[in-house]
Amino acid sequence: MRIGILGGTGPAGRSLAARLASVGHEPVIGSRSAERAAEVRDELVAQWPGRELNIGAEDNAGAASCEVVVVATPWDGAEDTVRELKAELEGKVVISMANALARLGKVFQPLTLPRGSVAVSIQAVLPGSRVTAAMHHLPAKELGELDHDVESDVLICGDDPAARKVTAEIVGAIPGVRVLDVGSLANALPIEAFTAVLLQLNVRYKTRAAIRFTGIPDPE
Numbered sequence: 001m002r003i004g005i006l007g008g009t010g011p012a013g014r015s016l017a018a019r020l021a022s023v024g025h026e027p028v029i030g031s032r033s034a035e036r037a038a039e040v041r042d043e044l045v046a047q048w049p050g051r052e053l054n055i056g057a058e059d060n061a062g063a064a065s066c067e068v069v070v071v072a073t074p075w076d077g078a079e080d081t082v083r084e085l086k087a088e089l090e091g092k093v094v095i096s097m098a099n100a101l102a103r104l105g106k107v108f109q110p111l112t113l114p115r116g117s118v119a120v121s122i123q124a125v126l127p128g129s130r131v132t133a134a135m136h137h138l139p140a141k142e143l144g145e146l147d148h149d150v151e152s153d154v155l156i157c158g159d160d161p162a163a164r165k166v167t168a169e170i171v172g173a174i175p176g177v178r179v180l181d182v183g184s185l186a187n188a189l190p191i192e193a194f195t196a197v198l199l200q201l202n203v204r205y206k207t208r209a210a211i212r213f214t215g216i217p218d219p220e
């Protein structure tokens with residue numbers, strides 16, 4: 001599947017692009033600069049010789065023309081980015097992985113936006129798209145280490161069940177990831193906010209924490 005990644009030149013987007021390509025998708029790195037997207041694509045291909053990663057590179061509008069589109073910009077650029085691409089994103093599954101956070105010294109602070117979460121804010125800007133929220137807690141470094149499984153649960157939410165299913169299929173194909181469906185897009189608020197806890201754990205324990213829930217049987 002062709003999967004566009006808006007803001008795909010950052011650590012999260014580029015790691016996601018490499019990982020999706022490694023499992024047979026055709027990610028397209030999007031950027032405000034098509035040249036920057038191409039540079040990042042070339043770096044990834046050079047980083048993983050022999051894997052023949054099929055990664056595209058375009059400006060954000062080019063990435064938004066894909067079948068499914070991921071928002072991987074900082075939270076404060078997400079709404080404006082998708083607003084400009086409203087026509088391209090109409091009717092599509094749009095997956096937000098953006099977290100609304102601020103760092104105050106060594107303290108990570110979750111931010112509550114006027115509509116709650118970044119994902120709900122994106123849905124408000126794109127009423128004709130099917131917004132889901134996913135992958136907020138996946139550390140970019142582990143996501144991009146293609147020789148290793150990711151070893152994390154990923155919480156997915158969204159108001160359109162079919163869009164959640166598409167998202168679950170894409171994310172669930174990442175080796176080591178177990179997808180957990182938490183229903184309504186309203187749950188994006190606590191999911192995004194919890195990222196501040198993980199980042200605080202990273203600082204405290206000098207690590208990159210991910211999440212695993214107990215008590216949930218694996219799907220058959």
Ligand SMILES: NC(=O)c1ccc[n+]([C@@H]2O[C@H](COP(=O)([O-])OP(=O)(O)OC[C@H]3O[C@@H](n4cnc5c(N)ncnc54)[C@H](OP(=O)(O)O)[C@@H]3O)[C@@H](O)[C@H]2O)c1
Nearest residue numbers: 007009010011012031032072073074075077098099136140
């Ligand atoms: N890093 C992680 O481990 C991780 C894990 C899970 C989720 N996330 C979330 O994923 C998102 C991206 O994370 P990141 O660490 O990759 O972020 P980032 O490096 O700060 O930003 C990603 C890309 O977004 C573009 N961008 C920057 N400011 C923008 C703006 N105002 N408007 C539009 N585009 C802008 C830039 O690309 P161009 O300049 O090329 O356009 C940049 O390379 C964040 O919301 C973060 O909370 C991050």
